[in-house]
Amino acid sequence: MSEQHSNTSNERQRLNVSGIVQGVGFRPFVYGLALRLGLSGFVLNHSAGVTIEVEGEKQSIALFQRLLAEEAPPLSRIDSITSEPLELSGEKGFSIHESVQGAERLTLISPDTATCPDCLKELFDITDRRYRYPFINCTNCGPRFTIVEDVPYDRAKTTMKHFPMCKECYAEYTNPANRRFHAQPNACPVCGPQVQMLDAAGQIVETADSIHEAALQLASGAILAIKGLGGYHLACDAYNFEAVSRLRERKRREAKPFALMVSDFETAAKLCVLDKDEEALLKSYRRPVTLLQQREDSPAAPGIAPGIQTLGLMLPYAPLHYLLLHDFAAIGRVPALVMTSGNLSDEPIAYRDEEGFRQLSSLADGFLTHNRPIHMRCDDPVTRIVAGDIQFFRRSRGYAPEPINLPFESPLPVLAVGAFLKNTFCLVKGKQAFISHHIGDLENLETITSFTEGIDHFKRLFDIEPQAVAYDLHPDFPNTRYALALEMPHKIGVQHHHAHIASVIAEHGLEGKVIGVAADGTGYGTDGKIWGGEIMVANLSGFERLAHLDYVPLPGGEQAVLQPWRMAAVYLQKAYGHEFTALEIPFTRQLDLKKWEILSKMIERSLNSPQTSSLGRLFDAVATLLGVRTEVIYEGQAAIELEMLAESTETIYPFEILAERLDFSPVIRAIVEDLQKGVSSPQIAGRFHRTVTEMLAQACVEARNSSGLAQVALSGGVFMNRLLLTQLMARLEELDFKVYINRKVPPNDGGLSYGQAAVAAARLKERMI
Structure with a gap:
């Protein structure tokens, strides 16, 4: 009782x-x-x-x-x-009760998310007061991070402060039983932001319905700049070959694939083959661009993704997108639009209106814009499903600034400034790591400014004043120089590939040491050489390099990345000596011997020919030998197309592991023999992938024999290669390894800041014990 x-x-x-x-x-x-x-x-x-x-x-x-x-x-x-x-x-x-403000701010800001089902229903309900209102939202959806200027998260500290609520909206906002209670972006046609159609000169287009007018222009073949949640997109009809070609020409983007926005899953399924996991990711409220296998009979313009067999699709995430695609379909078009970042080549996405007009007026035939300011630019995230779970190419809108936890609390607040390419930064407070949205390649003033402004904004939002900064060892990176110029008591240099492996260790909370396989195009090594094919034993605080791809020269430095024929010649010379030019294969028959003679002398004199162990450059070399391409528009293009070419096979070329060196010369000689025998390029590409898989797996076996470790972490841009990654994961599991890959951050340099932050926190923790 x-x-x-x-x-x-x-x-x-x-x-x-x-x-x-x-x-x-x-x-x-x-x-x-x-x-x-x-x-x-x-x-x-x-x-x-x-x-x-x-x-x-x-x-x-x-x-x-x-x-x-x-x-x-x-x-x-x-x-x-x-x-x-x-x-x-x-x-x-x-x-x-009313909010209470404390001294230390620990609250988190939600990412921007897709229109929820309730708002979507109202959007198309002719009896609803928000019928066809392109800024409909509630507490379950809409803009967040991109409109927040400061915290606490109240309307007065967002870009919605310019739009006082009408009586009806305010009644919703103050009613705890209403789903718009304290929804800071709450608005309606009476009191909220409005859309406008402008021509390329920035003049208002007189029309009764700007969104319908935009749909009509897109259907006629126009390219439009469309203002979304985090910036401008450049859009055109995905089925219009001429419009897609014109967009490529204007944007000076000759080869990189364009993302598509489609109205619904049914339209997506006509373009690509999807499984249940891919469908769930595509439909998730974060609405990422999801890379999918393109159908052989896909009706989309072939210029959308030249040379590759995948398409990046996303579903609409803003009400404006839903209305535009709805109207596009209503006039008899398939609701599929190219939606690529609105920027000039290599610049950040445009997000301020004046910036948008300056950058995009020469690219777009018109603008579908609005008067709600964007405070923080934020590009679309890019994802795919690999081995049953998500893999990021780019973590941005819909995910940032949601933090990822570290396995332990950092003793001090940390700033990690990330990589030169695909930059993100990361701020750490306690266990929480706040990884920025995608910043981009730090190659120009605009991107560097975006980088520094983003850091200041995150510091203010999350009340973080870092006392330690982590940076890449490369002395010439602008973000490294930024870090070293800071007045900060702790400055921690982190080797590039250690940071890659640390990102896997930290996100999975792995205990003790692991075998790390870090493979990418470029990373500054502790010996001053360019690393990129590394086998190591590592934990968060340190690493030991056990083996690496054998060094070869990189003639001309960055030019060898853009002209992979140089790497093909380098690998042939390593395998055959100077006599390689007499080989009877297509590559040597087409080789410009005068150009090679100049490069050969540069190599002999060690002029602008740094040594590299990059696996990415080996992929470039093999792609060139197989006739994929001799020059590229962007880094990794040749390797991506080599992966697309590869056929499934179990054949493995001979290779050698000599102490700490992984020697691919036997592989190159075997490829030459296959070329001379007339073996098809798809077969050779498949055998090459299988050989890289086996060599890395055997290197891990040798690492286990010497260290006793059986946990393997795989990271680096080369592991964006789905064929290689899935083969290697399966092979390592056959060999009784437990395999871990990045799931919360990209394995490419977009995840580097998180790894740097984890290393810095671990080293600080050791110092303070």
């Missing part, structure tokens, strides 16, 4: 919830849950998260705590819930 009385007796609990719990409908959710369970008390926001006090029957409070985690709003993310008992107060009813 006493036990029954104890279970039904009243109690009061204070719950502190941390995570993404502000601006996502968390307080009204708590309010409704408390009323449902007959509990009294209150909920309020503060600088560290949300505090809830609940009073009522013990069983009801226990159920309340369980449902708090299980039924939380879709955009929320609960990192922790702590509870403490309080004295009963006898309070009646449940209320939402």
